[in-house]
Amino acid sequence: MADQLKPLAPGVEDGCIPMPEEFGLKEPLADPRTAFPCSGGETQALMRLQHYFWDTNLVASYKETRNGLIGIDYSTKFAPWLALGCISPRYIYEQIRKYEKERTANQSTYWVIFELLWRDYFRFVALKYGTRIFSLKGLQDKEVPWKKDPKLFDAWKEGRTGVPFVDANMRELAATGFMSNRGRQNVASFLTKDLGLDWRMGAEWFEHLLVDYDVCSNYGNWLYSAGVGNDPRENRKFNMIKQGLDYDSNGDYVRLWVPEIQCIKGGEIHTLWALSNAALSQAGIALGETYPLPVVLAREWSRHINQKPNKRDHPPRGKKDPSHTPKQHKDRGVDFYFSRNKDVS
Ligand SMILES: Cc1cc2nc3c(=O)[nH]c(=O)nc-3n(C[C@H](O)[C@H](O)[C@H](O)COP(=O)(O)OP(=O)(O)OC[C@H]3O[C@@H](n4cnc5c(N)ncnc54)[C@H](O)[C@@H]3O)c2cc1C
Numbered sequence: 001m002a003d004q005l006k007p008l009a010p011g012v013e014d015g016c017i018p019m020p021e022e023f024g025l026k027e028p029l030a031d032p033r034t035a036f037p038c039s040g041g042e043t044q045a046l047m048r049l050q051h052y053f054w055d056t057n058l059v060a061s062y063k064e065t066r067n068g069l070i071g072i073d074y075s076t077k078f079a080p081w082l083a084l085g086c087i088s089p090r091y092i093y094e095q096i097r098k099y100e101k102e103r104t105a106n107q108s109t110y111w112v113i114f115e116l117l118w119r120d121y122f123r124f125v126a127l128k129y130g131t132r133i134f135s136l137k138g139l140q141d142k143e144v145p146w147k148k149d150p151k152l153f154d155a156w157k158e159g160r161t162g163v164p165f166v167d168a169n170m171r172e173l174a175a176t177g178f179m180s181n182r183g184r185q186n187v188a189s190f191l192t193k194d195l196g197l198d199w200r201m202g203a204e205w206f207e208h209l210l211v212d213y214d215v216c217s218n219y220g221n222w223l224y225s226a227g228v229g230n231d232p233r234e235n236r237k238f239n240m241i242k243q244g245l246d247y248d249s250n251g252d253y254v255r256l257w258v259p260e261i262q263c264i265k266g267g268e269i270h271t272l273w274a275l276s277n278a279a280l281s282q283a284g285i286a287l288g289e290t291y292p293l294p295v296v297l298a299r300e301w302s303r304h305i306n307q308k309p310n311k312r313d314h315p316p317r318g319k320k321d322p323s324h325t326p327k328q329h330k331d332r333g334v335d336f337y338f339s340r341n342k343d344v345s
Pocket residue numbers: 066075076077078079080082083112115116118119120122179180181182184185188206210212213214215217218219221222225
């Protein structure tokens with residue numbers, strides 16, 4: 001490696017690095033609700049690792065918290081730094097191995113490595129298939145009658161679908177550039193399976209906004225969600241209402257991002273349209289006016305109307321913070337990549 005950079009070519013001046021204002025850009029606003037309140041650069045990335053591994057031992061409970069929705073510590077948040085080359089996956093891997101030797105090795109420490117393997121996997125998929133990862137028919141060359149309805153797409157991207165769990169996630173993305181993995185899987189399934197929209201519209205919207213945008217991980221995951229990746233199982237679809245009740249049983253996440261419906265208490269917030277007029281008007285909600293009616297109603301959602309939050313999904317004892325994931329049943333958290341069921345719900 002060279003010790004020094006070569007001098008600039010003759011005639012090229014070494015001016016100052018231009019500031020965002022010179023391009024007409026304003027300082028980005030920091031939303032206090034963000035799950036990624038960090039800044040860029042290698043130093044910050046290393047500090048995050050130090051915090052997540054060595055200072056707090058959060059890495060040792062990653063598997064239980066990784067499906068969380070609120071706050072910085074439910075997952076590693078390494079993705080933005082990885083996407084921009086501020087930290088390397090090898091360094092993270094070596095640090096996990098060191099942690100396992102010096103502190104503890106458990107399912108959680110393994111699971112962070114496992115997630116990094118997904119990242120690698122999507123790189124290999126992109127290498128193998130090249131520009132086919134952007135093709136409407138995907139890797140399977142599969143004909144699907146995708147729609148391109150701009151009204152439905154706008155409702156999705158602006159968080160106005162009338163499905164609170166979807167809207168909360170889409171608003172978080174627009175306001176902060178970040179969305180949890182649980183949220184991404186759900187809104188992608190909603191766009192492709194419930195709305196039947198061209199999956200590439202969703203992928204492009206993510207590309208436009210994600211602070212951790214990465215061409216391989218983004219298009220690889222979208223292909224998967226759309227059912228046109230190299231996954232042999234068909235028609236897997238998330239049930240938005242069950243997911244909302246499982247992972248945001250009390251509705252705290254929805255209330256954080258969809259304030260106009262925050263007067264509805266508890267998990268009923270996920271099925272607003274099923275509430276009585278009296279309950280809605282008491283909460284100051286006029287469906288279709290102050291908050292949209294659902295743009296679509298999937299048949300399987302009706303199973304969860306009036307469902308009390310599942311006892312088993314209450315946060316583990318001693319973990320009251322809303323950012324903690326509900327206790328997971330055997331297969332929960334083993335994303336749609338592994339679920340044997342068609343309706344991953
Ligand atoms: C539709 C969709 C689009 C996505 N787009 C992107 C993207 O553009 N860039 C991106 O980095 N991730 C993407 N992901 C994967 C995943 O959601 C994010 O990597 C993760 O939410 C980032 O948060 P984290 O760093 O706290 O992850 P953690 O849960 O802490 O995971 C640790 C690391 O493992 C890797 N990882 C975790 N899950 C995945 C996955 N499913 N696929 C690939 N790598 C994974 C990431 O590098 C992540 O930083 C997407 C997922 C979906 C469903």
